[in-house]
Amino acid sequence: MNDLDPEELHQVLSRSAAALVERVADDAPEAVLTRLCxxxxxxxxxxxxxxxTMRDRDGNLFSYGSADPLVAELDALQAELAEGPCVDAALPGTTTTVHVEDFVGETRWPRFSAAARDRGVRGxxxxxxxPVEESPGALNLYARTPRAFGEPARLMAGAFATQAAIALYGARRIEGLTDAVETRDVIGQAKGILMERFTIDxxxxxxxxxxxxxxSNRKLVDVARWLTTEAGTAAGRTAADPVPARRAGTGARRSAPKR
Structure with missing residues (x-):
């Protein structure tokens, strides 16, 4: 295997990063990760x-980001056997890299190693x-040749893993931020409705x-959504599921509708 020089490594990663950034705004994380893999x-x-390989909140393993049936099969085998390199790499709090030079002679996961060899996978x-406090995950790269990953390959693979983490966990945090903004907006709308309706600050x-x-034993944002929906209905229409209320605090001139 030919070694890669730093310039070649930089060019490959730059092309990959550019493609990721170009499409990430329009694509779902699954599509971005599939392209990255x-x-x-x-x-x-x-x-x-x-x-x-990702873990859900219950600790179950599942495949993500690949349409390759062999990858899905290998992931499913590791989940079924409860052993394998992906199982170890996707443990909570794990930050290490698992490297298998050759599944022939590999003793850490005897059952999975045998299954991988049977399917022509050697490394x-x-x-x-x-990141901390996120669902564990791992990028898994399989080779049909033993001792396939030299230092340049490991360096480049690590960079791809970093990009995958940015695409996956960054998208989740952006989604959470979007939810937070939407929550803030709907609460602001509901406050505006109440301020106008009851002439309060x-x-x-x-x-x-x-x-x-x-x-009403409901979340604040759910009450806000109900109010904004109710305000958008025809004038004089009674809401199908009104929310009970107590009399407003300081500054209220009349109480909110009761059930």
């Missing part, structure tokens, strides 16, 4: 198959990539929302 197969020396690199409107939330 495909790029790893094309660009990282020795890689024949690539995919990601593997598995990169733990989850911003603080009193928020206190009334809190009171509605407590009395």
């Amino acid at each position: 495909s790029a790893a197969v094309v660009n990282v020396p020795g890689v024949d198959h690539a995919g990601l 593997l690199l598995s990169f733990a990539m989850a 911003d603080r009193a409107a928020f206190d009334l929302l809190v009171s509605l939330s407590q009395d």
Whole structure:
């Protein structure tokens, strides 16, 4: 296997990063990660198959980011056997890289190693990539040739793992930020409705929302959504599922509708 010089490494990673940034705004994370795994197969020396293994909140393993049936089969085997390099790399708090030079003679996971050899897989690199307090995950690169991953390949593969982590966990955090912004907006709309309806100030409107939330045993944002929906209905229409309320706090001139 020919070694890669730093300039070649830089060019490959730059192309991959540019493609990722160009499409990430329009594509779902699954599509971005599938493309990234495909790029790893094309660009990282020795890689024949690539995919990601993730753990859900219950600790179950599942495949992510690959349309390769062999990757899905290998992931499913590791989940079934409860052993394998991806199982170890996707443990909570793990930050290490698992490197298998050759599954022939590998003793750490005897049952999975035998299954991998039966399917023509000889080597593997598995990169733990989850940030703190995120669901564990790993980028897994499989080789059909033993001792396929030299130092340049491991360096490049690690960079792809970093990109995968940015695409996956960054998208999740952006999604969470979007939810937070939407929550803030709907609460702001609900406060505006209450301020106009009861001629109260911003603080009193928020206190009334809190009171509605407590009395109805609903989340504050759910009460806010109900109010904004109710306000958009035809004038004089009674809501199908009204929210009970107590009398408004300081500054309120009349009480909110009761059940």
